[in-house]
Amino acid sequence: MARGRLPGYADQLDLILEHAARLFARRGYPATTMNQVAEACGVSKATLYHYYRDKYALLVSIAEGHVSRLQGLVEEVDADATLAPERRLRELIARLVGEYAGAQDAHRVLTEDVKFLEEGDRERILGKERQVVASFAAAVVALRPDLKEAAMAKPLTMLLFGMVNWMFTWVKPEGPLDHAALAPIVADLFLGGLPAVQAAAPPAAPGG
Template sequence: MNTRSSRRVGRPRAQERPASGLEPREEVLAAAAELFTTHGYTATTTRAVAERAGLRQASLYHYFDGKEAILAALLEGTVRPSLEVAHELVSRTQASPEARLWALCHSDVALLCGGPHNLGALYLLPEVQTERFAVFHRVRVELKAAYGELLAATEPGAALDAEDLALRTDLLFGLTESVILIRRADPGHDPQALAAATADAALRVAGVPQRSLARLRREGQQLLAAGA
């Protein structure tokens, strides 16, 4: 038997990493997430990302055309899942809008805080304001609009005029994303506890009375458990 000819041929790796089960593209994203958040985006080169992923630098360019493309993919991964949840919750009109808003906020915070690296902190990079990241910004705007749609459907939200509704939506969305700074200052927070506390606070910002929070929290948890 010719073992040389039967050996599987793939893209050569620069070095071996412990088996992660990830495809090479996902290995690159995992390596970049670690390096961007620990060493800094500017200080990290594509060579360093490739080496951390166990690939040759030339192989990295098979998946991404450069460092900005890697960053864009990481950022989009912090908002697309939440937008999918938001679309599902907006359509679940049999549930109260307050419970759906709680569930969206909880899900969004859990995503932002659930990974090993604080990718949300990358939102603050000046590079993210360029046209290269237009898709990320578009998805983020759609996500904020879903917050606004659910807020407008609540009893307190229905009493707001357009200007106040827009302001309250900005506050809700900003509250959710504030966990990025909380996590940066104290990485030890339990993601689920932080998600629940932020979702409670979001309903209070929305104008929901304190006495209703426990019931709406239960309803929101049921929505999430049902796969909303």
């Protein structure tokens, strides 16, 4: 007979994932045990296993949950046909920064612990990540169509992600600028520099 869901099941799932992500981010996935996750959550190990069969299942859920949220916010922005190209990219940046503000541990897990995923899980999760990058690259191309032929849209997108991805290493909650204040600054820096980028000639074909 299948076990029923405990009261507050969804809330308990969120709590477990939050604490597991914090432990993975700070101690590293290999060094974290299910006992430590259970202790951090204030539950018994038996209760923890009611939700997740093992530590690996936690890793998959954290990484896939984070990238799926990123994918969802990109799809929401892309679905708004009223947005002009610059407004679209600004909205994408604002939504990305806003998501990272509350998911610093999950983002670090996705960045640093994806190598511990089995091939099928890793490819599925990285595939979603590539879709997020592709949406940003398309927004960049909408502003600079010439960058597509020069194959520079993705590199520029990764430079943009570089500004955002590592905010968690230096932005302090008690500091003068929070994520909401920094999002338009990131957009201004990127959009201010984008017109100055020189589109390199596409690489010559072999033997050409």
